[in-house]
Amino acid sequence: MTSQNQQTTVIRNGTLIDGSGGSAVENEAVVIQGNRITSVGRIPPGLNLEDKESVRVIDATGRWIMPGLIDGHCHLSFGQPAMPGVSIGRGTASAEFTTLKAARNAQTILRSGVTSVSIPGGTWFIDVALREAINAGMLEGPRIYCAGRFIVTYGSISDNEPSWVGTPEHLNGVLANNVSDMVTEVRRQTKHGVDFIKMADSTWGDTQTISKEELSAVVDEAHRRNARISIHSRGSDSTRAAAEAGMDWIMHADLATEADLDAVAEAGVRIMPTVTFLKHAVENGRDFGRSEQEVDQIKHNLEGAVSVLETARKLGVKVMCGTDTGNSPVMPYGLLHANEAEIMVKYGGYSPMEAIVACTRDNAFSVGLENDLGVIEAGKLADIIVLDKDPVADVSVLQAGRHLSWVIKDGKIVDLDPKGDGEETVLSLRPAAD
Ligand SMILES: [Zn+2]
Known part of the structure; x- marks a missing residue:
């Protein structure tokens, strides 16, 4: 059996916000091997998406892909x-x-x-x-x-x-x-x-x-x-x-x-x-x-x-x-x-893209990984989220996990519904009693 970490994960289609501050673009494939992103853009030649044993495909059509x-x-x-x-x-x-x-x-x-x-x-x-x-x-x-x-x-x-x-x-x-x-x-x-x-x-x-x-x-x-x-x-x-x-x-x-x-x-x-x-x-x-x-x-x-x-x-x-x-x-x-991003836009005069960069590429410094994290490009660590709404149109989309379709950390897909009860990341202001 291939362990999740050796597997190739491909995020197909979707709009890519790469965290560098560049415009959002339609993207064909983000390829992840182990815990690193290996390519962004076109599907690399030689990659067989039908090889279900070793390639897992996430279809992000109609969704937005950005750094964790x-x-x-x-x-x-x-x-x-x-x-x-x-x-x-x-x-x-x-x-x-x-x-x-x-x-x-x-x-x-x-x-x-x-x-x-x-x-x-x-x-x-x-x-x-x-x-x-x-x-x-x-x-x-x-x-x-x-x-x-x-x-x-x-x-x-x-x-x-x-x-x-x-x-x-x-x-x-x-x-x-x-x-x-x-x-x-x-x-x-x-x-x-x-x-x-x-x-x-x-x-x-x-x-x-x-x-x-x-x-x-x-x-x-x-x-x-x-x-x-x-x-x-x-x-x-x-x-x-x-x-x-x-x-x-x-x-x-x-x-x-x-x-x-x-x-x-x-x-x-x-x-x-x-x-x-x-x-x-x-x-x-x-x-x-x-x-x-x-x-x-x-x-x-x-x-x-x-x-x-x-x-x-x-x-x-x-x-x-x-x-x-x-x-x-x-x-x-x-x-x-993610509320700080909305505050930057609403009160600080920053564009939504500038606020997104502050939460991704620029924040990588705060975790000592400024050369390795916060941008979706070949060679970087594979921390990625996929959203069902456009965070550039409304940066509050990033808050409380409400619009998450997938979370990938270190190349591994995070189970957003670990109890299997359909209650994905339902969060409330008051702390739960458990
Ligand atoms: Zn503090």
């Missing part, structure tokens, strides 16, 4: 959304329970058409373990590129306990209040296999909690250890300092001024605004227990983030797409991973 979506900012192991009936000790029940839940989350994400996720922070080293399990074929899930716990100082996001409690292991942040502790933490995390380091400044960007000298020291150590580095920075000064310190990309940047973004452009640093969470929290936060005051704060950051989107486009700063799915009860899995 990448969510550049998604958390799997925060223990969120909270589950009814499951007691929670300080955010997560236990490493064991949270690991199982994270594995389940990964499957939900993949079935919504997201074939890769960048995970800027989690609890313990759960995301590293999940990445290894998925890569080893033990369970299904998206490609994972992950950080460990955020490196934070007193007053940064996730430092919510009194100083005599500190940051126990089950928190997504770890305190390091001087360069020496920060560097030690980078060494500890890279030893345990993280792909990148996540630092985190203040929650909403009102104060700068990490100095530029500290940022530079951590950037140097991360890079010396072949890890990338990113930062949660919503503030103006913190964003400028992060760019000047040589962060690989900056998450949020909500309150950055045009002058700050000039510094970001000058440094050639990418940003990932992650407006989806802000918008979703403003619209639904009250239902999930956020106070009026907090919703007002988020509204302020949302306004900043939208103007950052526009200014970044004007200045030519590369924008990547993330959603912050899994960061809190308001952000369920499988539903919102």
